[in-house]
Amino acid sequence: MLRNLLALRQVTQRTISTTSRRHFENKVPEKQKLFQEDNGIPVHLKGGASDALLYRLTMSLTLGGTVYAIYQLAMASFPKKQN
């Protein structure tokens, strides 16, 4: 009975390890090569074109939002008089 239980445990462990091997391979060495390339690009843009896209999106939302917030502040500071 105990030997069967031990065998079942081994089968489960083997199945799980095969599954995780199929889904994820170790890509760290290639990432290390990409990010250690001596090209002077700062880390926040060094990953490629999608980095630049995300940066531009973030910066435009931030600056645009700030301008809008200051505009709303100006509007709120001078309430329109109602007759």
Next chain:
Amino acid sequence: MTHQTHAYHMVNPSPWPLTGAFSALLLTSGLVMWFHYNSFTILYIGLLTNMLTMYQWWRDIVREGTYQGHHTPIVQKGLRYGMILFIVSEIFFFAGFFWAFYHSSLVPTHDLGGCWPPTGITPLNPLEVPLLNTSVLLASGVSITWAHHSLMEGKRNSMNQALLITIILGVYFTALQTSEYLETSFSISDGIYGSTFFMATGFHGLHVIIGTSFLTVCLLRQFKFHFTSKHHFGFEAAAWYWHFVDVVWLFLYVSIYWWGS
């Protein structure tokens, strides 16, 4: 191209502190626009830019540490000090809410009926869901320790399982606490009892969600082979934060749920 001859980390210029600071402005002015002018736009932009900043800032730290090798032992020491000091600041944050609770509950005023819980308040039974919540978080403390030891011993499968269990327990706590919030006969506006209860447990719940997110990021990094058995500070930082969240709950349970009933 000149390279450094020291073991410290001179970071590349980064736009994220700026976007982070502006997102804080947008969050606060967004709240004002929501409270006073019934407008959500600035708040949404603030939340979005805040999320984008956090994602890219922490992505860059992973790149600097795991891919570029900048996290030398001395740099790691600084990161450890940083995380410890941050958690200490959070302890002080919660200390304020506990002060408020004890100030009001140790000397209950006449308008509360001179007693605690105040007249008219039916507190939750500490031996029901709150006790289950306590066991859930204590168990998650055990599973995260199991995950850490598995990681240090190079047992990849055990580590994945144990970390996943920890995250599931964190989500379970949040789900249980949400259902408890819907079950209470009192709300945040029910006097000082309601205020202290929901401010303290509410901020704790938020920290559980933050901790669970941090652990989930660690799980994804673990799947991608970022951690080694000797170098895994991101995981250790998440584990410290998680233990802190657990300890705060224990104080909440003993003070508010148990003594306070």
